[in-house]
Amino acid sequence: MYNLLRNQIAFGFILFLLSPFLLHAQGSSKSYNYLNFKNKAHYFGLTIGYNTSGFKIEHSKRFINNGVYRWNEGESKPGLTLSMIANFKIGEFFDFRVLPSIALSYRSLAYINVNSNVERTDKIESVFGEVPMLVRFTSAPYKDKRVFVLAGVKYSYDFASNSRADKNQFNIVRISPHDFQFEIGAGLQFYLPFFIFSPEIKFSHGLNNILIYDSKLPESTIIEKLFSKSFTFSLHFEG
Numbered sequence: 632m633y634n635l636l637r638n639q640i641a642f643g644f645i646l647f648l649l650s651p652f653l654l655h656a657q658g659s660s661k662s663y664n665y666l667n668f669k670n671k672a673h674y675f676g677l678t679i680g681y682n683t684s685g686f687k688i689e690h691s692k693r694f695i696n697n698g699v700y701r702w703n704e705g706e707s708k709p710g711l712t713l714s715m716i717a718n719f720k721i722g723e724f725f726d727f728r729v730l731p732s733i734a735l736s737y738r739s740l741a742y743i744n745v746n747s748n749v750e751r752t753d754k755i756e757s758v759f760g761e762v763p764m765l766v767r768f769t770s771a772p773y774k775d776k777r778v779f780v781l782a783g784v785k786y787s788y789d790f791a792s793n794s795r796a797d798k799n800q801f802n803i804v805r806i807s808p809h810d811f812q813f814e815i816g817a818g819l820q821f822y823l824p825f826f827i828f829s830p831e832i833k834f835s836h837g838l839n840n841i842l843i844y845d846s847k848l849p850e851s852t853i854i855e856k857l858f859s860k861s862f863t864f865s866l867h868f869e870g
Contacts, residue, residue, distance in 0.1 A: 664822035665772045668870070673719045676826070676869030680712035684736040684757075684861040687836070691855035699849045700742045705857075706752070708737035712761075716869055724769050728781070732761040736861070740804055742850060753803050753850070761787040763814060775822040785812045785835060794843055804850050805843040810859055812837050818865075826870035835861045 668674070686705025694700075714732035721727055736757040743750050765783030792808035816833030837858035845851040 661774065664775045664824055665777075667824075668822060668827060671720070673717070674827075674869055675718070676716035676867055678712070678714035678716060678730060678732075678865050678867050680714065680734075680863045680865035682710045682712050682734060682736065682861050682863040683707045684710055684738050684859065686738060686740065687858040687860050688740075688854055689856040689858075691853055694853040699745060700853060704741055706739045706741055707860075707862075708739060710734060710736040712863060712865065714761075714763075714865075716867060718869060721766075724771075726767040726769065728763075728765045728767055728783075730761075730763045730765070732759070732763065734759040734761055734787070738859075740850070755793065755806060756791055757789045758791040759787045759789055761785055765814065765816075769820065772822070777820040777822075778817070779820060779829075780815075780817045781831075781833075782813070782815045784838075785814055786810070787812065804848065804854070804857075805845065806857070807839075807841040807843055809839075810837055810841055811839050812859060812861075816863075818867075826868055829867035829869065831863075831865045831867060833863045833865065835859070835863070 685707030688705050712732055712734040714730040717729045719727045734757075736759060738755045738757070740753045740755070741750060742752075763783060763785040765781045767779050767781040769777045769779040771777070787810045789806070789808040789810070792806060793803060794805050794808050812835045814833055814835045816831055818829055818831030821828045837860065839858075840856040841859060842851070842854055842857035
């Protein structure tokens, strides 16, 4: 409940900050500003994003009768994403986008012990270098606004990965630093006099199993596969 309330407050604060931009865009009766960007073959920009990241767990057969843990799941935590944007137009309604990014991510794996009924949480902090490559489809402009949807893939590398940790010294599940994900999202474009402002929501899900299996670690043996997942709310400034 606390995390949900905190997320709602953060989202409301973001909308408050954006209200001047939105009101300015709504005041336009025709797509005058759009004409300034229409013939640009490419443009660049910056992004700031709020992400929540976690894990999708597929349990192994050992989970049922493991004798140590009776409950195990991945928990999502908030983080921050900063990106550069390179946008290349493919005709009037399609764009190819590359967004080299740095993402700070906090995830955790939680367990409940069979005997003590005590919950244990392993926190995993990550610093990702990411390269999303996306294709975006935009609608026709209306009053200097456009709706868009997008999809693509992303490669990420965790510079703070625990994959190099000594498994005999640290009793934790180790995660591979390499990850490939598919992404889908949607958003709005507001054409302002000097730049394009675009709020966007995007969902990402891992394509490869990032668990580094350890047969001597009960926390690892009860997991068959581990996939990353994240939800990102981004603000793009382009022009």
